[in-house]
Amino acid sequence: MDKMPGWADVLLVPLISLLLAAIISALVILAIGESPMEALSYMVEGALGSTYGWGYTLYYATNFMFTGLAVAIAFHASLFNIGGEGQATLGGLGVALVCLAVPWPHWALALPAAIVGGALFGAAWAFLPAYLQAKRGSHIVITTIMFNYIAFALIIYLLNNGLKPIGQMESSSARFPEGTNLPTLHEILAVVGIPFSKAPPVNISLFLALGAAYGVWLLLWRTPLGYEIRAFGKSEPAGKYAGISSTRIILITMVISGGLAGLLAINTVMGEAERLVNNSVQNAGFIGIAVALMGRSHPIGIVIAALLFGFLVQGGAELAFWTSIPTELIIVIQALVILFTGALDNMVRMPFEAFFTRRRLAKAARAQSAARTPGE
Secondary structure: OOOOOHHHHHHHHHHHHHHHHHHHHHHHHHHOOOOHHHHHHHHHHHHHOOHHHHHHHHHHHHHHHHHHHHHHHHHHOOOOOOOHHHHHHHHHHHHHHHHHHOOOOOHHHHHHHHHHHHHHHHHHHHHHHHHHHHHHOOOHHHHHHHHHHHHHHHHHHHHHOOOOOOOOOOOEOOOOOHHHOOOEHHHHHHOOOOOOOOOOOOEOHHHHHHHHHHHHHHHHHHOHHHHHHHHHHHOHHHHHHOOOOHHHHHHHHHHHHHHHHHOHHHHHHHHHHOOOEOOOOOOHHHHHHHHHHHOOOOHHHHHHHHHHHHHHHHHHHHHHHHOOOOOHHHHHHHHHHHHHHHHOHHHHHHHHHHHHHHHHHHHHHHHHHHHHHHHO
16 A cells, blocks of 8 residues: 555655755855845746746757656566766767768658657667676666766767867757758747747757657556566566566667667757857766656656756756856755755655545544444
8 A cells, every 4th residue: 555645656755855955955045145036036037037947948948858768667567777968969979870871851750760760779778787787687777887987989980080070179960951950949849839038958859758658558557568677677587577578678678778868969969069069968867867867757747847957957057158257066966856846755745644644544543443433
């Protein structure tokens, strides 16, 4: 029996954790001599007060949806994939190779091919650590961290030895053909007469991320494979007893996880930069861990958590621009959110579990007493 209702686990605990993080953040802002209310005002106005701010908030949130989903699906199999940063980086290489390989006439043709390229390269980079754990017993946390740094080094090498056009000083690939340019949210909404700022790079990959969230939900809760992933994650010995192959589940889950992380490159490499550049992921792989934790590894929670972290990144950039508050403070706020929603989750959860347990026991005692009364 669950110790608390589902709504309390999904909504109440994260909200209380977020409130505690906000209170501590306000105290930190006060400690450096600034006004918490003024800081919040700048953040809200900068991230949500205009279509320009919303555009960047949604752009960052798109990245975090992909990496949050990647981490979450691994969580359900009791696997801690910390390699989203490297898998998204290799996904960028796959997207770049596809976009540069053909003079694409239209984005509608280039996008499906780029999706396959990004997902395949991300999945391949996740397959290697998965194989090492399934067959050699190497811990997935250690191997995925190591593969992040290998991915960074590999991209730097390729950008300077082969992908960079001759005579170009910048460490980046050639610009993709014009036919690969994805429609922005400004262009999409203009079709139905809704005005939106041209400047933000938010593009059609936002809808791809939302579609991926729906696909993950379908996979985990509406397919036999999803049931096997969740059963294996709950208890590996019980899963093996039921005939679930641990090697198969580890490999399949990590490949899907890596593929989701690789799709991030559709947004950053194909959608924004329109070429492969160094550090295109910008820590979204690591932030995805916090997004998955806060979203309780559920696609709906991940979408909401991704929007929150998108707000923090965009609002923090505006805060640093208009005030003397350093950008590093936003990293502190993000760390506090991660701390309370992840490391200190039980500090918030246990009092609520005790409350709901007492309430359930009291209700059962009243029902038992009422059932005895007529016969006495």
